[in-house]
Every structure is written in C-alpha cells, then in structure tokens.
Amino acid sequence: MKAIISHDIDHITVWEHLFKDTILPKYMTRMHIELLSGKISLREYTLRWSDFFKNKWQNVDELITFNNINNLPSSFFVAVNKGVGLNYTNTSALLWIEQMKHRNCEIGLHGIDFESQGLIDREYNLFHELTKIETFGIRMHYVRNTGQTFQQLANAGYTYDSTEHAFKKPYKIGNMWEFPFQIMDGWIIENYKKWQSLDLKQAKENTIKLIDKAHEQDLPYLGIDFHDRYFSHAFKTWLDWYMWLVDYLKTNKIDFVNFKMAIDELEKSPSV
Ligand SMILES: [Zn+2]
Secondary structure, rough: EEEEEEEEOHHHHHHOOOOOOOOOHHHHHHEEEEEEEOOOHHHHHHHHHHHHHOOOOHHHHHHHHHHHHOOOOEEEOOOOEEEEOOOOOOHHHHHHHHHHHHOOEEEEEEEOOOOOOHHHHHHHHHHHHHHHHOOOOOEHHHHHOOOOOHHHHHHHOOEEOOEEEEEOOEEEEEEEEEEEEEEEEHHHOOOOOOOOOOOOOHHHHHHHHHHHHHHHOOOOEEEEOOOOOOOHOOOOHHHHHHHHHHHHHHHOOEEEEEEEHHHHHHHOOOOO
C-alpha cells in the first residue's frame, strides 16, 4: 500500500470572511469551547488570536517545505469559485497556485458546484483558463456529491476525483479515475463534533485502526486529506497528528505518491 496525501485550501485570509459568511463567529465559538474543555492550551488560544490579527489563515508555504523535507509529493486542491464558507478571491488563489507550480506541486480544483452538469463544466473551464493547467483532478469542498456527481465530473473532463469517502480501490468512470479516500483530519480530530473532541493519543489510535482496515482490505492506495490551515502551532494537536502520521507511514514502509503517479502506476499494471 502507498499513501496519497492531499490538501484542500479552504481559507487564505481572515478578512475574506468579513461580512460574507458565518465562519468567523463559528471559529470564535469553537476556540472558546476548545479552551474551556481543555483540548487546546492557552498558547494555542493566543496564537489563534495572533493569526487573526496577522490575517493569515493558510500555511501553504510551511506545509510544502515540510513535505519536501520528508520527500512527500505535495498535492493541493484550490478553489476558483465561492461557497459554503469558502470565500477567497481568484487573485489570492492564483498567487498561491503560481508558488505551487514553482515548487513542483500537483494542483487540482477544490470544487463548489456538484449538482448541475452546466455549472460543473463552467467551473472546470474557469480553472483551466485561469491556471493554464491542461490535466487536473478535483475534490469537492465538504465532499458534497449526489448520485450523479462523479459521472458529471468525468463528463467535464477531470483526470481524477477524490471526493468519495470509502474503503474502496481506485476505479474508473469513463476516462476519470475515482480515488476514494479514507482519512480526513477533521473527521479524526473533531470526531463528529464541530470542535476538537479528541486528544492526540485518541486521534492516533483511531487513525491506526483506519490504516489497519485499509491494509485488511488490501487497498493499493491510502487516501489522506489534511488541510494546510491546521499545519500550525495554533492547532497543535492537528500539527502533531500530521507529523506523527507521516512518520508512522514511513516507519511502516509506506511510500508516498501523488494522484498523477498513482494513475501512471494503475495504467501500467491495472491489477495493482
Ligand atoms: Zn474544503
């Protein structure tokens, strides 16, 4: 089994949310619940205020550096459309996409439209026009999908999608590869709540169970979604969890690939 780690860019700045959505009040409530329930330290709490005043809600640069040092390919999903608490501009997105291109990252779309073929096609074309990237994949924001979404994404021309959450091997829909993923940072650490509800030890135990399950089911690729937003000392459990996970996978001789590398492997030997 190999691991495919990918990162969704949900936020770039704090101010992009001002008067646009309800993310800021939710964020405030969450950090106070986490402090009062003892899940975050006073240091994390203070650092969160400091991010707020620095207007910095992304950690892309730091995450690419960490991935590079550890020889893991960086794969990002970046949005060019707004919705469900995602409110950054295309100008901000493109600045980061330029950096990602220079640092050899794989770049896909973080999708918003998931219901109408017309809107899905429009989002695909917009991403292509803005980024000039020829072949790319997608993951839907909040992994939203209907029974038709995956077929519609294949129709639009995506090379791969990684929206499905399931313990399944990658499979093809038309010319598109669907890469179901198994591990999402938020689902582990928040554990079905809207705030951090597990400590690092519990998060590690639950993660190991999922990795073992992927092994038992003989999955060729373990899909992991980690948000750059949490690669920060302001979210110490998340940061420590990600660094531990990379180390755990390395110790267990699991190699890292991106989607493109996995597709090349799958198409060379379909029985992987
Ligand atoms: Zn998202």
